[in-house]
Amino acid sequence: MLELHEGLVGDRALARPDTYAGRNLGAYLLWWWPQTYLKVQATLGMVSLPRRPRILDVGSGPAPAAIAAIDLLGGEATCFDASEAALAEARALGIERTTRVLPREGFDLTLAANVLSELPDPLALVRGLQGTVAIVEPALRETGRALLSLRDALLREGWFALAPCFTQAPCPALASARDWCTAEVRWHPPPFFRQLAEATGLRADEMLSFAPLVLGRAAPGSERDLWRVVGVPPAEKGKKRVWICGPEGRLPLVRLDRDRRPRNTPFDELRRGDRVRLHGTERRGDGLRLDPESKIERA
Numbered sequence: 001m002l003e004l005h006e007g008l009v010g011d012r013a014l015a016r017p018d019t020y021a022g023r024n025l026g027a028y029l030l031w032w033w034p035q036t037y038l039k040v041q042a043t044l045g046m047v048s049l050p051r052r053p054r055i056l057d058v059g060s061g062p063a064p065a066a067i068a069a070i071d072l073l074g075g076e077a078t079c080f081d082a083s084e085a086a087l088a089e090a091r092a093l094g095i096e097r098t099t100r101v102l103p104r105e106g107f108d109l110t111l112a113a114n115v116l117s118e119l120p121d122p123l124a125l126v127r128g129l130q131g132t133v134a135i136v137e138p139a140l141r142e143t144g145r146a147l148l149s150l151r152d153a154l155l156r157e158g159w160f161a162l163a164p165c166f167t168q169a170p171c172p173a174l175a176s177a178r179d180w181c182t183a184e185v186r187w188h189p190p191p192f193f194r195q196l197a198e199a200t201g202l203r204a205d206e207m208l209s210f211a212p213l214v215l216g217r218a219a220p221g222s223e224r225d226l227w228r229v230v231g232v233p234p235a236e237k238g239k240k241r242v243w244i245c246g247p248e249g250r251l252p253l254v255r256l257d258r259d260r261r262p263r264n265t266p267f268d269e270l271r272r273g274d275r276v277r278l279h280g281t282e283r284r285g286d287g288l289r290l291d292p293e294s295k296i297e298r299a
């Protein structure tokens with residue numbers, strides 16, 4: 001597990017198809033499988049999707065994304081991967097259709113979890129996909145920023161960003177080399193996972209971070225005053241800021257401690273990936289200000 005962690009999250013030397021066999025595949029099933037399951041369900045939860053879709057899972061590995069989607073939405077899935085050993089695990093977990101040749105037609109929802117950053121030309125792959133495309137990538141800066149560049153390239157070609165974005169403009173996070181966009185999901189893992197976390201010192205037993213993106217071919221409805229929380233830095237003396245992203249760009253939402261009121265207390269609980277609706281905020285030099293009269297709701 002530690003070797004695979006270093007090879008996927010550290011130097012990324014193992015981010016390639018021949019990794020997914022033998023003991024690396026065993027480690028993947030134990031440690032990453034449940035994490036992908038949660039991240040994919042959290043990503044799909046950001047959009048409204050039809051029930052019982054025909055699902056394609058691209059770079060499925062042992063199918064955590066496909067199974068997460070089926071559990072959430074119903075439907076049936078085809079798993080595509082270069083690794084026959086990984087596809088054998090997918091079949092053992094109940095996926096009937098697996099293939100080593102990318103199918104092109106007949107899908108409503110395509111999943112691509114933690115695979116784009118292993119491909120030489122991810123844009124060429126996504127361009128040819130059908131239906132709604134839900135992508136999850138690691139929450140690393142390099143892979144996260146590559147995902148945002150891919151988003152911008154596809155939007156220029158006529159795709160729409162359905163989540164996490166509330167804007168179809170070029171991604172504002174790319175304006176600064178330090179920014180990218182991640183969400184988080186909290187969970188109570190099973191005992192075996194806690195034991196693995198304890199034994200290895202790896203941290204994934206409370207909060208999982210990931211970079212989500214959902215793309216579609218039709219424009220999403222526009223809702224006013226909606227923002228995505230994209231960063232929650234530690235509180236500062238006398239005030240707290242969270243980074244939010246919406247049609248006006250990526251900016252800090254600021255509340256001074258003395259302006260804390262019942263109508264703005266949801267601000268205290270915000271996490272990356274949350275949707276919020278803001279009322280009565282004001283633009284100031286340091287960002288968008290929550291005043292005593294402003295209201296914030298989780299949406």
Ligand SMILES: C[S@@+](CC[C@H](N)C(=O)[O-])C[C@H]1O[C@@H](n2cnc3c(N)ncnc32)[C@H](O)[C@@H]1O
Nearest residue numbers: 017020036059060061081082083113114115118
């Ligand atoms: C990090 S694993 C992700 C597995 C699963 N989607 C998940 O998120 O847990 C990457 C998978 O992509 C597959 N893969 C990488 N490059 C591929 C390619 N060119 N064609 C097909 N599959 C590929 C690998 O075999 C591996 O199973």
